[in-house]
Amino acid sequence: MNREDRGGRVRAEGGSSVVSLVVYLAALVFGMSSVLLLRRPRTAVRNPLTLSTCVAIALGALVFVCAAPATLSAVNELTGIPNFGAPLTYGMLSAYSCAVVVLLINWRGGPRERVRRMVLCSVAAYGALVVAVVVLFALADADTERLTDLDTYYATTPFMREMILLYLVGHSAAMLVMCAVCVKWAREVTGLLRIGLRLILWGALLDVLGFQLTKYTAVVARWRGHDLDFLSTTLAPPMASLAALLCSAGFVLPRLLPAVLAQWRGLGDYRRLDPLWSLVKSVSTAPKPPAAWWQLPQARLQWREVSIHDALLALAPYFDHRVRERVRDTALGAGRSPHEARLAAEAAMLADAARRAAAREEPPETAGTYRLHATEVSGTGGLVELAQALGRSPAGAASNAAPGGAVPPSMA
Template identity: 75%
Template sequence: MSLVIYLAAGIFGMSAVVLLRRPRTALRDPLTVSTCAAIVLGSLVFVCSAPLTLATVNRLTGIPNFGAPLTYGMLSAYSCSLLILLIHWKGGPPRRVRRMVLRSIAAYGPLIVVIVGLFALGDARTERLTDLDTYYANAPYLREMILLYLLGHSAATLTMCVLCVKWSREVTGLLRAGLRLILAGSLLDVVGFQLAKYTAVVARWSGHDLDVLSTKVAPPMASLGALLCSAGFVLPRLLPAVRAQVRSLRDYRRLGPLWARVRLGSTAPRPPSGWWLLPQARLQWREVSIHDALLGLAPYFDDRVRERALAAALRAGRTAHEARIAAEAAMLADAARRAAAREEPLAVPSGHRLHATEVSGTSGLVELAQALVRSSAENTAPEGTLRTSHG
């Protein structure tokens, strides 16, 4: 069981690592800090609740079941962090946000102190690593401790459910999807973890044994609920960045034919290499290198080649824009062939400005690359004629 719990804690905690991929920037954002704090505390709850951790804590402290108030206190801190996260996510005037955060801390801080105090007052001499909630359900002080930690966690998760339902009606897109994931995770926690715990404890109060709900049903439901909540918190912040990287990778690959044609004329510094270099960075290097190469090939641009290709494209029924791109691709291919053959630049090179240099971003370069692939001029400048030491 401990291995499964540790695995859930690791997966849960990895989302915080992803959000902190740029620590200097992230730590200045209260929303990112509160998100990471909630995720880290949630991971620590899992770690602390694992039987192996409980046994180790009990042995190191010399106090039987000391891992219980540690876990319950950590769970209460996690519940408080969820409320703080929702407060930052909702936003509002800074003074109001600060006041609500302090109120949450004022509610859960004393709760943690009371949990530890009740454990100290109770008699928990028999070590229980998996069924402490039900084993001590009727023990003085420990009974109150168990009930308090459950009520504190229930208050936070039910508040989350209400707020998620309310806010999901006011937002759209990824934020709504994230809120729905948080709602699903919270409901799973309420039904699968809390209700199972309450039922097992109340059964003990009435002399019945439903410990299996507390020991076998509640832990996996809590793990799954926490993972859904973490996905909901991370999704709206991470998915746009992932989409941007996917688009960059797509454009990087689509610029391959253009780079293969013009790389000889590029004098840009060699880009850093390594698997850790993200697609956006790779695309930026390729874009800069291509623009640098286009400047180097400008003395070889021939208006006659461009005009012939333009006329042919128009006769073929292409639109004015498509014909322009096709003509520029033909002129570029001819210039690349001349440069690769080390011919002299034209005495009067073209003064035409490529469409790809008139627009921002990579869209113009991608159009030019696609035109090169389609152009019959590609055969006049095979890729093998252009070599370079970097790409």
């Protein structure tokens, strides 16, 4: 091999490595999206929409893995058949296109029998397309291995030409249907679902214009004796990767963002409960869960909420209504609303009760049954309000600074 041939091979291998890296990154993004959606496998399997979404995303990731030049070279070498990776990739792409159509069918919904019939028809159509791809490859003469420019190199080769055109048409049909459905549904829905549909639409359009159209153009140019191979080898792969990123974001966003926001709100409530927890944690008898850094905020918040309620129940015999009434009257006289006055009064009474319990004093004579506002409302909102009122009161601030969360007697 002369120096020029060796240099050309080195450049080709370097370009293949770059393309492989881009494609593998796209596969990783697609695959992570599927893992996130399938975080509860038992629930996902029983939900056709979630299952079809995960299958479509997983197949999309496999398409990128199969299409990487490094994978193609390994498959060709393993099977001993030049370009065997081509029908494998094109068959996987056709399966992904079928999964996209099935996803759209399940997304739209309708009578179960109608959905089932449409799914079976789609699987049959794309199954026939996969068989045709394999048969055409078997009939073709494709002995020269091409890792990055197979579509254009064999664009005029009998049977290979038909195979290339067939897989492109099958994928285009699925993406165009997806575009049409996203445009229609985006007008009918709002919020995160609309944003997700628009992201999927942009990804599908980028796939059609940035990947498929460049492939069609490069192939047709070969038919006419021109060389526009760079469209297929250089432009199409990154466009397909970007399209996959947008589509995966569109699939995942409406499903995961509400859960992420709920966890974020849980973390905020968990932290806002600090003043209340610092005051009553020495009284709580609730069993502590095993400390784990991977516990989600909602789980931590739930345990703290249960522990606080347990502590409030233990402190109830120490509630001094004279303290509560005195602080309430003072707050009302200062122009605060009845609700704010009640919270301030309950915070003062609770701080006093925590002091009495820490000092092992006898319950006050005025003790009696009284329900705190935080125990009358569902959720953590009432506890958060009480914690914030406690943090604003002098007694609450002193309780947080005192050892063990107890209020010093001087603050009673």
